[in-house]
Amino acid sequence: MDAHAIDLPDGRLFVGGVWEEGTGAEIVSIFPADGSVNRVLRGASIADGERAIARAKAAQADPAWRRLKSHERARFLHRIADGIEANVERIAFIQTRDTGKTLRETRALAASAAGTFRYYGAVLETSDDLATVQRGDALTLSLHEPIGLVAAITPWNSPIASDAQKVAPALAAGNAVLLKPASWSPLVALELARIVEAAGLPAGLFSVLPGAGSEIGNLLVEHPDIGRVSFTGGTSTGRALARKAAEKLMPISLELGGKSPTIVFADADMDVALAGVLFGIFSSTGQSCIAGSRLFVERSIHDGFVERLVAATRKLKVGHPFDPATQVAPLVHPTHRDSVAAYVQLARNEGAEVLCGGAAPEGPAYDGGAYYLPTILAGVANTARICREEVFGPVLVVIPFDDEADVIAQANDNDYGLACGLWTRDFPRAMRVGRAIRAGTVWVNTYKQFSISTPFGGDGESGLGREKGREGLRAYMTQKSVYHDLSGAPHPWAGEAIR
Incomplete structure (x- = not known):
């Protein structure tokens, strides 16, 4: 398939099972x-969101879906997985156009999304x-x-994989799902x-509603018919959504930011460690x-x-996302590239030494693009x-340490607690340090x-709850206890009153 000949989604929204022009x-x-x-395209307005919610409520309440046996629901998930696998090249191209990620990475993300639907089936x-x-x-x-009704709010950095990690278990659990993708990357969710x-x-069981978080995001969290929200994104936004969820006494899961130690x-x-450190920070352009x-x-x-x-960092190939040799592609948007550059300038102001990078690459190959050099x-x-x-x-940022106690203290001295990487040949040390790190x-x-x-998730400023795994299905369900009497006898408390 010629990727360049692939048509992008036409920009219509999927509102409760109906393709409509957005009014936002x-x-x-x-x-x-x-x-x-x-x-x-026009994003979703409040009216579009209300219409999607009404259609979702009717579809989810229909006994034809709500009472469907588990193995029958599984067939839908397997068919979705088949559809993704049959369209990997198309999905990868759309996501690369949307986010700037390399085709190698977006192909892997599409394959991962198919695997997620198949797993929950x-x-x-x-x-x-x-x-x-x-x-x-x-x-x-x-x-x-x-x-009942579940809202999934996903980020721009890995949309198809993030979408699947929320949509697949939520549908598997028998819910209707309203997906709000990020405005910087709306197209792959529409695909x-x-x-x-x-x-x-x-x-009606699935909607895609790109739009402003201040409107559609808030609507999905605040609406009385939405029974759960799963959010992946920034910590400040997650905290604001958690406050809104608390007002409703509604469960919410939050997969937020990180400042992960390696x-x-x-x-x-040393070769294994070098490769791991490079991949850990510079793949996905650090996004x-x-x-x-x-x-x-x-x-x-x-x-x-x-x-x-x-x-090794200076040898990394910074280039066009369609180039198979590219390792570091552009950032998602010029505004975000400027934010990254501002952080590097802040570090310089704090006394940091720039060992490599620290600027946008120069040359005609980078003109107009949101590129930034890998920086140490x-x-x-x-x-x-x-x-x-x-x-x-x-x-x-590179920092020396002296011993286990020192590095554990420094690694944990941060508000985030999402992930950690360790390189050592000493298995007992790996277990000691790994257990001691808050991640x-x-x-x-x-x-x-x-x-x-x-399971995946974080602690502290990195969020609440976990996604993935078998328990990821239960997170989108409510638990009910049933007591079925076996004695057949009247309750003794009533005594003579019933005789």
């Missing part, structure tokens, strides 16, 4: 590699409710039922809607909540390791702002490896 504010999707316009086939231990004259059951429709999912001990395999943005290197090897790291900073303490705040770009995920001698079967 204008959204301009650009190609970050050169600034050209992909599509101009399999979970449905093997998920049982429980008969709890009987402690009286009643059969006691613990049952799980759909919540997902086309695939979901083609899979035969009953109309730690290289003196006994590590990842789990990016390993704080590097701690044991003092005895610090200078030699950093010298090799800088040399040194010479600042862990207390500097560049070490405290999420940059969300290809910027790494939802710890990688040992690797980084950014994922499995849909393994």
